[in-house]
Amino acid sequence: MSTSARKKIERGIAIACSFSKTCPILILPTAFRIRPRLTIVAAIGAVILMVCAGIFHIARGEGAVISVNIIFALLAVIAAWGRYLKAPIR
Template identity: 50%
Template sequence: MANSNSSKWLNITLWLVQSLLAAMFLMAGANKLFQSISELAKMLPWVVSVPVGLVRFIGISELLGGIGLLLPAILKIKPTLTVWAAIGLAAIMFLASFFHISRGETSLISMNFIFMGLALFVAWGRTKKVPISAKL
């Protein structure tokens, strides 16, 4: 009984974390993909020092990752894609932290590590503890 109750709460927590991460990455990805570089530079000064194509690629990756955190799990179609989306977003955050370190922006990496940790929590939880079963 206690194990079932803890699984229930872990499942709720995972859905909450997935939803919050998805919202954040969908918003961040949409901004990087659809805003002009000059507008984006007001919030993210680094975008003027990298190729526009890289900014747009990161935006697409974040958008797809945000969708992947929720849609496969909600529809129960290939729910392992949710795990892969979480791993991919964790990788983006890991690489972003090195990028910020290389630019001397060490104050920014704490958020990268928080988002990376949350994404890895989702990957772990949806792989080991409360996996989502595919629709038959």
């Protein structure tokens, strides 16, 4: 397997792992109406986690992969804003 193919696979795995960790914590509390305010807390936690992950990647010289962290952080900010201000669930 070539190096470029291996890097593409590793990047795909990183994206899948980030997606599988971030989405359930943002969706499940609201979907099941079990303390829907937890969605806001989870979104803020996801933003903090993605900022720390971006700093970690930059420190290791992996600046090319922080785009994934930025995208997930933005999605979490939108989820927090949406559930807190735009369409809160009571």
